[in-house]
Amino acid sequence: MEATEAVSAAGVFADDSSIRDLTIRALEPCDAQDVKLVCNQLFPIDYTDEWFENICSSARFFTLAVFVNGRLIGLLVAEIRHHSKINLEDDGLLGSFFPDTAQAAYIMSLGVLQPYRRHRLASTLLDHLLQYLTSGDRVDTVRCVFLHTMSDNTAAISFYYRHHFRQHRLLKEYYVINESNGDAICFVRYLNGVSPPMSFWDFISFLGSRCFMPSACLGCMMRCVRVVRQLFASVVEHKNPAVGNGCSAGAADMAKEDAKLMA
Numbered sequence: 001m002e003a004t005e006a007v008s009a010a011g012v013f014a015d016d017s018s019i020r021d022l023t024i025r026a027l028e029p030c031d032a033q034d035v036k037l038v039c040n041q042l043f044p045i046d047y048t049d050e051w052f053e054n055i056c057s058s059a060r061f062f063t064l065a066v067f068v069n070g071r072l073i074g075l076l077v078a079e080i081r082h083h084s085k086i087n088l089e090d091d092g093l094l095g096s097f098f099p100d101t102a103q104a105a106y107i108m109s110l111g112v113l114q115p116y117r118r119h120r121l122a123s124t125l126l127d128h129l130l131q132y133l134t135s136g137d138r139v140d141t142v143r144c145v146f147l148h149t150m151s152d153n154t155a156a157i158s159f160y161y162r163h164h165f166r167q168h169r170l171l172k173e174y175y176v177i178n179e180s181n182g183d184a185i186c187f188v189r190y191l192n193g194v195s196p197p198m199s200f201w202d203f204i205s206f207l208g209s210r211c212f213m214p215s216a217c218l219g220c221m222m223r224c225v226r227v228v229r230q231l232f233a234s235v236v237e238h239k240n241p242a243v244g245n246g247c248s249a250g251a252a253d254m255a256k257e258d259a260k261l262m263a
């Protein structure tokens with residue numbers, strides 16, 4: 001996001017008059033220390049100082065931060081990746097038939113500090129990201145947005161379902177937190193008119209649903225009857241050439257005989 005956006009604090013926090021000023025803007029290099037403090041409260045993952053500096057300064061990342069009365073209270077960090085750069089554990093997000101230009105956006109972090117939750121702040125950040133991904137040249141290149149969350153993070157799971165994400169895959173023991181392993185869910189939302197790729201089982205169930213539709217079933221039976229009749233006719237014709245094409249010649253002969261008799 002280029003410019004700073006002032007959001008009506010009174011609108012978002014109608015129940016809290018101490019919140020006077022609410023601002024949303026991209027991260028800047030001077031935010032690195034605050035981002036580190038906030039991320040330490042939000043995520044059970046250890047990031048390096050280099051990572052904090054990078055996300056606050058590199059144009060590679062799409063970043064947004066929410067400030068309440070000048071204090072950082074939430075953020076979103078995402079990166080647009082070329083589809084050949086999607087990690088192996090997330091393969092299948094985009095089918096191999098997608099062109100080389102296809103890209104996927106990856107949400108690396110999204111969080112809001114506890115006292116400020118359930119005021120649609122994370123939704124606002126996500127909406128800005130979606131707006132960015134579905135405008136400009138990205139309409140032709142960005143095919144989906146995806147992320148990982150812990151499989152027991154019920155708030156995040158509800159949040160992403162609410163925003164029309166679907167579960168792509170359960171990743172067993174994806175996270176290592178305090179020396180123990182935790183499962184992750186990869187969530188994805190397809191964008192810019194792209195439909196989710198069809199798995200083998202999706203394809204089978206699609207075929208099944210077509211075959212068991214009464215009208216499709218009747219059409220199928222009629223086609224089978226026609227094919228059997230044609231086969232039968234060609235076998236009979238093969239055995240007795242008078243039947244088939246020869247039949248019309250026989251009818252003409254009979255007509256001639258009739259004409260002679262009448263004369």
Ligand SMILES: CC(C)(COP(=O)(O)OP(=O)(O)OC[C@H]1O[C@@H](n2cnc3c(N)ncnc32)[C@H](O)[C@@H]1OP(=O)(O)O)[C@@H](O)C(=O)NCCC(=O)NCCS
Binds near residue numbers: 124153155159
């Ligand atoms: C998940 C998280 C980002 C949501 O932030 P938020 O600002 O509270 O979210 P919103 O107010 O925009 O919520 C939008 C919708 O998401 C769902 N949701 C959000 N938090 C929820 C919760 N705790 N329980 C159930 N549903 C929840 C609801 O449907 C909610 O709509 P509603 O309030 O009208 O019912 C926040 O809980 C958080 O920062 N968690 C810690 C960090 C994290 O887990 N990040 C996600 C992994 S990247």
